[in-house]
Amino acid sequence: xxxxxxxxxxxxxxxxxxxxxxxxxxxxxxxxxxxxxxxxxxxxxxxxxxxxxxxxxxxxxxxxxxxxxxxxxxxxxxxxxxxxxxxxxxxxxxxxxxxxxxxxxxxxxxxxxxxxxxxxxxxxxxxxxxxxxxxxxxxxxxxxxxxxxxxxxxxxxxxxxxxxxxxxxxxxxxxxxxxxxxxxxxxxxxxxxxxxxxxxxxxxxxxxxxxxxxxxxxxxxxxxxxxxxxxxxxxxxxxxxxxxxxxxxxxxxxxxxxxxxxxxxxxxxxxxxxxxxxxxxxxxxxxxxxxxxxxxxxxxxxxxxxxxxxxxx
Numbered sequence: 128x129x130x131x132x133x134x135x136x137x138x139x140x141x142x143x144x145x146x147x148x149x150x151x152x153x154x155x156x157x158x159x160x161x162x163x164x165x166x167x168x169x170x171x172x173x174x175x176x177x178x179x180x181x182x183x184x185x186x187x188x189x190x191x192x193x194x195x196x197x198x199x200x201x202x203x204x205x206x207x208x209x210x211x212x213x214x215x216x217x218x219x220x221x222x223x224x225x226x227x228x229x230x231x232x233x234x235x236x237x238x239x240x241x242x243x244x245x246x247x248x249x250x251x252x253x254x255x256x257x258x259x260x261x262x263x264x265x266x267x268x269x270x271x272x273x274x275x276x277x278x279x280x281x282x283x284x285x286x287x288x289x290x291x292x293x294x295x296x297x298x299x300x301x302x303x304x305x306x307x308x309x310x311x312x313x314x315x316x317x318x319x320x321x322x323x324x325x326x327x328x329x330x331x332x333x334x335x336x337x338x339x340x341x342x343x344x345x346x347x348x349x350x351x352x353x354x355x356x357x358x359x360x361x362x363x364x365x366x367x368x369x370x371x372x373x374x375x376x377x378x379x380x381x382x383x384x385x386x387x388x389x390x391x392x393x394x395x396x397x398x399x400x401x402x403x404x405x406x407x408x409x410x411x412x413x414x415x416x417x418x419x420x421x422x423x424x425x426x427x428x429x430x431x432x433x434x435x436x437x438x439x440x
Contacts, residue, residue, distance in 0.1 A: 133164060133206070136180040142168040142211070150198050150207070154190070155255065156349045156388075159198030159396045160429060162188075162207035170214035171283070171313045178287035178311075181206060187285065188425060189311050192232060194256035195264070195350050197422050200396045200429025208311070210259065215313060220245070224278070225317045229259035233266070241327045245319030247276045249330035253338050255350055259312045264421075265299045269334050274299040276317045282310040302354050302421060343383045347390035352403055353418040361418055362386040365406055368413040375402040388422075397431040400424060408437035 133144055148165035151157050168174040181187065186205030190196060215230035218239045225245060227236060237252040250271030254261060261273045262280055277294045284290060290310065298305025306312075338344055353361040362385050365371070371385040377394030380402065381387040388399055407418050428434065 133166075133181075137177065140168070140173060140176055140180075141170075142166060142173050142177070148207075150190075150193075150202070153209070154193030154196050154198055154349075155347065156193075156197055156390050156394075156396075156399060157347045158200075158390055158394055158399060160200050160202030160426060162203050164206045165209060166206050167209050167211055168214065169211060173214070174208070174210070174311065174313065175283055175287035175289070177206075177208070178283060178285060183285070187309075189259070190425075191230065191257035191260045192255070195260055195266075195422055197349060197396055197399055197424045199400070199424065199426040200431060201427030203426040210257075210313075212257075217314070223319050223321065225319055226314060227258060227317065228314050229257065229262065229312045231258050232256070233258060233261055237331060240319060241324065241331065243319075244321060244324055244327075246322030246327050246330075247271070247319045248317070249327055249334055252331040253334040258315060262297075262312045262315055263304055263306070264302050265304055266302070269337065272299075276319060278316040278318050280306070280312055280316075281314045282306070282312045284311075285309045341384055343381045343387050343389060346381070346387075348381070348387045349422045351386050351421050352388050353386055353407075354421045356416050356418065359416065360386075364410045364414050364416055364418065368406070368409040370406045370409055373402065373406065375405060378402040380406060395429070395431060396426075397429060397434060400434040404434055404437045411437075 145165045148162050150162055151159050166177055168177055188203050189208045210230040212230045215228040217228040219226045220243045233251040233254040233256055236258055237248050240248040250269045253268045254266050265273045280292045282290050355361050365385045370380050372382045373380045376398030377392035378398040379389050379391045381389050410418050
């Protein structure tokens with residue numbers, strides 16, 4: 128579908144639509160190809176209008192702040208939806224309940240909860256990205272997880288219809304949700320607990336201190352690359368396999384924290400994915416453990432070629 132064809136279907140759409148729009152500048156790894164079409168709806172109603180107007184055969188991909196995302200060099204087919212922080216970044220408090228829009232960055236969510244005197248959300252201070260991604264992957268850090276205080280999620284389906292899912296219906300496990308992939312999360316309801324501000328702030332300061340000391344947060348990275356296997360730590364397995372500092376093209380395994388891949392020298396998405404698969408292969412050979420990707424890989428491979436999964440997964 129071309130931009131002109133989509134515009135003809137979107138009477139009343141208040142957001143923006145751009146054709147062949149580069150995505151590398153808006154993802155943290157700063158690599159990858161363009162979106163065939165990038166749509167930025169103004170709010171939830173605008174998103175519903177877009178979804179209702181799109182023909183069923185047009186693929187729809189939602190991205191947030193791009194922190195946990197590797198977009199392949201061939202770009203993404205169909206329509207890429209990027210949610211607006213202005214239209215879908217609300218934060219409302221009612222007693223110990225917080226209703227929040229999914230485009231709100233995790234760090235701002237933690238700060239807003241602090242200002243409201245509600246504890247239980249300090250761990251979000253250390254998670255890059257937006258709340259929508261956190262809901263999808265049950266993001267967590269420093270002993271806390273998204274599922275811990277979640278009450279309900281509101282989402283739109285591919286046809287623009289509204290659904291509400293309870294915490295139990297989200298089907299959470301470690302870094303995973305069973306919620307249907309087609310659902311686009313637009314808001315969530317959490318329950319906090321009244322805590323002294325200085326206590327919450329101390330927790331957030333501890334989270335920030337840990338990040339600064341242990342993670343390469345000032346580099347072009349996508350956060351933790353692989354999930355921790357049960358009872359083990361991915362970085363220890365990667366280190367034991369001799370992968371600390373390993374480099375392919377412009378991509379390197381961080382010397383500081385070897386579960387982070389870094390775009391060091393204008394790496395292509397091919398470089399980054401090939402490096403990740405090489406790490407998986409070496410860890411398997413050294414320890415017999417199959418690491419699973421935590422970073423989402425999306426889109427088409429580019430002219431450099433396809434990266435074959437070394438482990439068949």
